[in-house]
Amino acid sequence: MQIVRFRVDGKTRYGAIDGAGVIEYTGTPWSLFRRGRRRYPLRQVVLLSPMPPRCNHLECEATLGVVMKRRCRNVPAARAREYVLGYAALNDVTARDVQARDGDWTRAKAFDTFCPLVPCSTKELVLGMEAVIARVSEILTLLPGDVVATGTTGASGRVEPGDRVEIRVEGVGGLRNAIVRL
Numbered sequence: 001m002q003i004v005r006f007r008v009d010g011k012t013r014y015g016a017i018d019g020a021g022v023i024e025y026t027g028t029p030w031s032l033f034r035r036g037r038r039r040y041p042l043r044q045v046v047l048l049s050p051m052p053p054r055c056n057h058l059e060c061e062a063t064l065g066v067v068m069k070r071r072c073r074n075v076p077a078a079r080a081r082e083y084v085l086g087y088a089a090l091n092d093v094t095a096r097d098v099q100a101r102d103g104d105w106t107r108a109k110a111f112d113t114f115c116p117l118v119p120c121s122t123k124e125l126v127l128g129m130e131a132v133i134a135r136v137s138e139i140l141t142l143l144p145g146d147v148v149a150t151g152t153t154g155a156s157g158r159v160e161p162g163d164r165v166e167i168r169v170e171g172v173g174g175l176r177n178a179i180v181r182l
Contacts, residue, residue, distance in 0.1 A: 003029050005052070006045040012052075017042075030102075055095035055111075058179070061156040062167040065090035065147045066129050067121050072142035080133035083142070086121030087129075089169040091177060092149050094156070117147065118175045 002017040003025075014029060015022040015036075022045055024038040069085035093115065099108035109115070132150050136142065159165060161181040168174035 003033075005048045006040075007048055008040050008045045012048065015040075052098070055097055057096040058159050059094050059096055059156040060159050060165050060167075060179075061092040061094070061152040062169060063090045063092040063152055064088075064129075064150045064169050064172065065117050065121075066133060066150060068142045068144055068146045068148070070144055072133065072137045075134055075137045077130035077134040080130035080137075083133065083137075084129070085144075087169070087172045088117045088121040088147065089167045089172050089174050090115065090117040090147065090149055091165060091167045091175065092152065115147075115149070116175060116177045118173055121172075 003014065004017055004022060005012065005014055006022055007013070013024050014027070014033070015024045018039070021039045021041050024036040024040070025033050026036055027033045065088040067085045067088055068083055070083055072080075072083040075083055092109070093111075093113075094105070095108045095111065095114075099105055102108065129150065132148060133142075136148055142148065159179045161179050163179040164176060165179060166174060166176045
């Protein structure tokens with residue numbers, strides 16, 4: 001089955017490709033998803049990206065990113081620095097309304113363009129990251145080039161298309177990016 005998101009008659013819907021047409025489904029692919037009776041010719045619909053790009057509540061958080069140098073699994077905190085290439089300022093973007101609808105963070109933080117970070121990193125000493133790396137490496141294997149976003153103290157700010165965001169991480173640097181609607 002080829003599941004699609006499409007627009008027809010000014011409304012966005014989900015469905016499945018069936019030959020030269022789209023059969024409308026009720027619900028969403030990640031909830032109750034049932035075949036409906038309406039069928040639209042492909043030439044009458046506009047196919048959209050598979051995930052809802054729209055978000056009505058977008059927030060940004062300044063975060064420290066830890067860039068991994070080598071494969072890291074079950075590493076004790078005392079040896080964590082051996083696995084770190086450097087540190088980077090990271091803009092941790094979250095679609096809060098998507099997070100509320102889904103009940104978790106996965107899609108809310110995973111949209112294209114949602115994690116800008118500086119194009120270079122520093123090897124400057126940052127205290128406290130050893131415990132974070134040890135904890136993360138207990139549950140998943142970190143690979144060279146992976147970036148661990150360390151989180152914030154809860155300070156996030158709502159942004160809208162047209163806003164410019166500047167992130168600064170003391171001792172590491174900063175970045176600037178614009179908020180645009182794709």
